[in-house]
Amino acid sequence: MATIYIDDKPYEVPTGKNLLEACLTLGKDLPYFCWHPAMGSIGACRQCAVKVYKDENDTKGKLFMSCMEQVRDGMRISIADMEAKEFRAHVIGWLMTNHPHDCAVCDEGGSCHLQDMTVMTGHNYRAFRFDKRTYINQYLGPFINHEMNRCIQCYRCVRYYKDYAGGKDLDVFAAHNHLYFGRHQDGVLESEFSGNLVEVCPTGVFTDKTLKQHYTRKWDLTMAPSVCHHCSLGCNITAGERYGSLRNITNRYNGEVNGYFLCDRGRFGYEHVNHVGRIRKPLVRAKLPEATDKLTALQAAAAAFRTGSVIGIGSPRASLESNFMLKTLVGEDNFYQGISDTEHDLVCLALKILNEGAARTPSLREVEQADAVFILGEDLINTAPMLALAVRQSVRKQPALEHISKANIPVWQDAAVRELMQDEMGPLFIATIHDTKLDEIATHTYHDSPDAIARLGFAVANFIHADFPEVKGLNEDEIQLARQIADSLMAAKKPLVISGTHCGSERVLMATANITNALAAKEKEAGIVLTLPECNSMGLAMLGGHKLESAFEAILNNYADTVIILENDLYRRANAGMVTNFLKTAKNVLVLDHLHNATTEEADILLAAGTFAEADGTLINNEGRAQRFFQVYPTSEDLQESWRWLGELGTLLAHDRISHWHGFDDILQAMVKEMPEFKGIDAVAPGTDFRIAGQKIPRAPHRFSGRTAMLANINVNEPKPPVDPDAPLSYTMEGYRGQPPSSIIPFFWAPGWNSSQATNKYQQEVGGHLKGGDPGLRLIKPDTSHTAPYTQTVPQKFQPLEGHLYMLPLHHIFGSEELSMHSPPIVERAPEPYVLLNEEDAIQMKLQKGQSLSFTIEGQVYQLPVKISPIIRSGTAGMPAGLPGIPYAELPAWATLNRELKWKQQPQTTY
């Protein structure tokens, strides 16, 4: 700690930081543009000038850019000094000379850093009398809108896009006062993290195109803290609503999880909430929709429940509470996890490895600190995008930490650090079935079948620790690579091994466990990250339940005749024929879901479930972190959370436990009581009765407008404000105005800071953890006593099969996830169906790019256009996983080629 004097008042600040960070951490209002806590300082905008004095006798002082000046003990500075103030006002005056008169039609208005800083410096009159500079805008794809006139040349966009996120197609062009930030030509921004430009840009050059379709100012949004439902990482988001539809998703800072950024699937995949295919009221097949209301639907459900023997099918995309409620309602023996059997085995194995392995799962922030990374079988950009971004940072930071200590440059000196490092990268090894976008920063890549990847992993474990099983029959290159990986992991302080369920191989997971156990046996502080298929896969696995196939058997063998399906499209979980057979055989099919799909078509009773924006709940992410998401806006009683439907059904049936639960908190408490693994989950967020100064936390900002007019077209008498029975948040602007606890921050705002930069005011230290600790509770504790090999069985080499292809799942950030594919901009970015073949296999089969290949997987016939790759292993092939339009197949699986059967007429689905 150092003592600095700001305007003659002493303050204790941590050393090693720059003055700007120190001032902001102390809560001072100091304007800035080019500096960003995640990207460091370059001193480009000259906006954060302060006076620095030599000693207490120095009255003149010197102007310094506070972001470029390191904190020194006994330093004397002045923010309020007249000269410094004038300087800052002048700088903004210059920046504004060409800024258009656009605020009224600018999407950034009301959450604009430039607006805030202009007001803060007091610049309010344009003295420049000459013409304003203009630019032609570019088309940047379905996510981002470009309005180059508004640019203030702070360089944040290219520093983020190129340096931080590794994008290649956004850059700065032209010279002097004609700088242009954009692509070399019109076109879709390639990066999967392009959405962050919206928040990185301090003004309105890059804005959210999806928000533009239904534009609402930040002050008019009803916002709630939420958790992204589009992958297993559980990034924190803020969801905003207006007039009953979800308007946008913005980043909600969580120092441990997502930090300042989100991926594009998380940011732009929300439109499924506003989709026309939404189920908005309950339906009973035997009744007219008009004659069905909440009570009749519940009574029909109760009648079906009473007469039949019931099984329940849960879902990895439903909240923990909904799954728990279903499990309680149907009984533990009748609860089935609604995931394919392969996925079931993989997720259970992953949970077992995390519970029993010696390695701990680091949070995304900790991943950024890792100094050697080995990825097995995961195409992270497509399966866990933010993890890929974190890995990118770890590779960038690793050599920096080494050099910086020698060169005596502070870490935040971004330009100097980059100059020093040049292209040097930390050790990253990637073993995947096909090439990934991270390959370009990898020290070494290895592309082969899952079994070969697992064998490489086992070999690495063996090289780390000789007690671990040896792999026979590796070639020279593989041995060398395995040794290199083992050496890098051993040389690192915080080695990290990443794997997951997405290549569909248990052996890869076991190899990963072996490596981390071997590292632990060598007393290394190893980290393990296992990515999972869906947002609550971990929660569902912890909750337990039988396999989906046994649910099918239960119905087909008449053990049960009624089935409740919770937020799950079974046609994405099992073979279509099997599912149809199952649903037809079941006497009563009760479905709770929010979107019409193939499963809801077969429902006898359909209950309208709330999406993440219309429901409260808890998700458990891949590191075992339980995180609470809150309902954003009230709905009619016809549309409610799944757990509430099931709870009401339970009450109607006089269920001995459920009928005693009143509200959300009771469910959480019952869960904690019944399942010790969920201990503490009721404290993830403050309970329903939490109040500050007797008040709830408002979801709407205090400037929220139109309260007495927004519903006046229906009835001029305003309705009573809706009450939230499940959360300490109110749906209106009334309530406590200060900072709420970190887990229930509906939006970041501070006086004078309307943009997302207000996050500074909520952090213990700028760029650090939120005040009161980052939200979320980790439920999984590693068992450090386990250092023995996880398994001794090493898989055999992959053997191609004549006339067959080993079909592997290929994941796509835009396309593989169910809900986001209801978002038009995401659909625009999704690939067309294809099958990926090895180059040599294609030659052998006389196939060229674009020609169709016909094959059968478990009776399901596919005919897909061919893509050819030299990378994918001969004898294997890849098919997009979860892409709408391709019937489900449990991958990986052997596909039988249908070439000889071409003449035969058979039911085929063509695309």
Added chain:
Amino acid sequence: MFSLLRSMWLTFLHAFHKRETIQYPEQKAILPTRWRGRIVLSRDPDGGERCVACNLCAAACPVDCIALQATEDPTGRRYPEFFRINFSRCIFCGFCEDACPTYAIQLIPDFEMGEYNRQNLVYEKKDLLINGQGKYHGYNYYKVAGLAIGGKGKGEAENEAPPVDIKSLLP
């Protein structure tokens, strides 16, 4: 006694003063143009809607009686999809007019808005939009804004240089 008589005398004198009372409604009062009465949405000199749906009026409104939704025409010109003022709540403070960056929303000297049914005091855009510029003539927001809309490309607004040729190396 004297003060009593004096008061009566002064009151009596008022009988010969000029009448201040107007025989409303037969006779209409002449109101100043800056009178804060009924709210209208005006059009720019080209006949386009002036309102760009920036939401500033709604934010300024102390009784929150303005609600609107922005939308865009295919050329990027922004306008309100709906614009609703609940006059049963309006206090005619004129903050909306002060806040408006485009002179779209204006309070005009008309106060005859009485209704028997309160619901009729909810005015939609069709009730608010007039076919004229209202009090402020000649202002066209899009002529000074940097945004390109139909009929006005980049660099064609007032005080704007033509678009930068980013390939040029000239100073």
